[in-house]
Amino acid sequence: MEATGRPQVTLAPDVGPETDELATLLIALPDRPGALSLAAGVLALHSLEVHAAELSAHQGIAVDTFTVSPRFGRLPDPAVLRDDLVRGIEGSLMLAEALARKERDYAALTGAEEPVRARVLWFDDEATGAMVLELRGVDRIGLLHRVAAALESCGADIRWARVETLGSSVVDAFCVAESSGAPLPRAQRRRLEQAVLAAAGSTP
Secondary structure (H helix, E strand, O other), rough: HHHHHHHHHHHEEOOOOOOOOEEEEEEEEEEEOOOHHHHHHHHHHHHHHEEEEEEEOOEEEEEEEEEEEOOOOOOOHHHHHHHHHHHHOOOOOOHHHHHHHHOOOHHHHHHOOOOOOEEEEEEEEOOOOOOOEEEEEOOOOOHHHOOOOOHHHEEEHHHHEEEEEEEEEEEEEEEEEEOOOOOOOOOHHHHHHHHHHHHHOOOO
């Protein structure tokens, strides 16, 4: 990330016989609540489908690495992604409204799908003592943004996230703990589960 604190974006098409239109996108921005949901929302806004994601943080900088492909057309200009990240950090990007419009437009083009009930599973992260929340459901535009925002709004500290998209299905895993670093109590786990299912368009 630049010394000014502005986000840094690099986008490199993957090379290989099976990569098709896949690209690796790296985003570095200040590590603070909302960083993951902002990055994921900007990608969705520019019609990028996330096939995999890894995130880490170092010395106050969040570094998110995404494997993406364009839902339509070609890959966007990294400078445009960076500009929207800056607007999101400054608060001038109305991301939720823009994504809602985009999802409505996409549904009108592809036709409405039958709702599918999402599921949440919990696992122990033995390396950190935190909990891993795994969401299994159907991919939608902006899904990663909404789920990350739901976790952030509940005060969860997202230690890492791994995202896998298989056709129209997703398996998103988030290692979460209390903002204090303490393990999640049962009541908080239930609250997170309800928030994530609501964000995924399902009900607990």
